[in-house]
Amino acid sequence: xxxxxxxxxxxxxxxxxxxxxxxxxxxxxxxxxxxxxxxxxxxxxxxxxxxxxxxxxxxxxxxxxxxxxxxxxxxxxxxxxxxxxxxxxxxxxxxxxxxxxxxxxxxxxxxxxxxxxxxxxxxxxxxxxxxxxxxxxxxxxxxxxxxxxxxxxxxxxxxxxxxxxxxxxxxxxxxxxxxxxxxxxxxxxxxxxxxxxxxxxxxxxxxxxxxxxxxxxxxxxxxxxxxxxxxxxxxxxxxxxxxxxxxxxxxxxxxxxxxxx
Ligand code: COA
Numbered sequence: 326x327x328x329x330x331x332x333x334x335x336x337x338x339x340x341x342x343x344x345x346x347x348x349x350x351x352x353x354x355x356x357x358x359x360x361x362x363x364x365x366x367x368x369x370x371x372x373x374x375x376x377x378x379x380x381x382x383x384x385x386x387x388x389x390x391x392x393x394x395x396x397x398x399x400x401x402x403x404x405x406x407x408x409x410x411x412x413x414x415x416x417x418x419x420x421x422x423x424x425x426x427x428x429x430x431x432x433x434x435x436x437x438x439x440x441x442x443x444x445x446x447x448x449x450x451x452x453x454x455x456x457x458x459x460x461x462x463x464x465x466x467x468x469x470x471x472x473x474x475x476x477x478x479x480x481x482x483x484x485x486x487x488x489x490x491x492x493x494x495x496x497x498x499x500x501x502x503x504x505x506x507x508x509x510x511x512x513x514x515x516x517x518x519x520x521x522x523x524x525x526x527x528x529x530x531x532x533x534x535x536x537x538x539x540x541x542x543x544x545x546x547x548x549x550x551x552x553x554x555x556x557x558x559x560x561x562x563x564x565x566x567x568x569x570x571x572x573x574x575x576x577x578x579x580x581x582x583x584x585x586x
Pocket of ligand 1: 348349350352389390391392393394432434435436458459462464
């Protein structure tokens with residue numbers, strides 16, 4: 326598949342995915358969603374890739390939302406399907422077994438904020454702006470923004486953003502826990518993203534996969550069921566090569582060599 330709306334590069338064992346519609350501030354249209362889904366499938370199958378950096382092209386935006394020109398003509402049934410398509414792609418990102426980091430430089434609004442929230446971690450430059458401005462358009466968030474935002478920053482702060490439609494800067498987003506790290510500029514953003522990914526991918530790939538799965542699944546379960554799932558996975562780790570290697574390396578005072586098995 327040839328990509329027209331995204332760039333897809335593999336470098337040093339990670340994938341750099343760039344939403345590439347800078348003239349439209351990387352607004353997410355249906356073609357972009359289809360390409361994103363395809364790229365994620367390719368990354369999932371590619372054993373040489375251990376993590377993903379997701380960013381936006383140009384100087385102004387990560388993603389300025391869903392493409393409003395595509396939303397304008399939608400009727401009831403089409404609107405529901407439009408929302409479900411985006412939700413499916415974002416769920417794929419959240420459920421991805423390899424870490425996905427959002428690198429945000431500029432506007433992350435509406436679907437852009439929702440995309441960032443679906444990623445496992447978020448890094449942003451100081452100039453970045455976040456918000457859910459759908460109320461200004463007579464809309465509501467449709468890519469799980471009403472659900473992920475309160476889960477990430479709590480009900481009170483989420484309602485403030487969702488009901489006011491106002492933007493917040495990167496520092497406030499950091500204070501609220503919406504982003505993990507704020508950096509100076511785009512060069513530092515890419516370097517910090519790569520560094521964070523290197524740290525994560527130097528650990529046991531099996532541990533990383535299970536932790537991502539447990540955190541995502543567990544948040545949607547009663548605590549006792551989530552704990553049972555954690556015990557099951559802990560048992561599975563105990564029968565793994567990575568646990569054998571990691572614990573032996575500690576006791577032998579050497580660096581572990583994990584294989585994700
Ligand atoms: N959907 C479609 N096109 C969009 C878009 C979106 N969500 N966001 C920006 N664009 C387009 C603009 O229409 C403009 O296209 P044009 O050059 O053909 O007129 C281009 O991107 C540049 O945007 P512009 O508004 O001129 O930039 P700005 O710097 O003046 O303002 C924003 C930047 C982000 C404040 C403004 O673009 C905006 O409010 N975008 C919509 C954000 C939003 O409501 N997102 C939720 C959508 S559900």
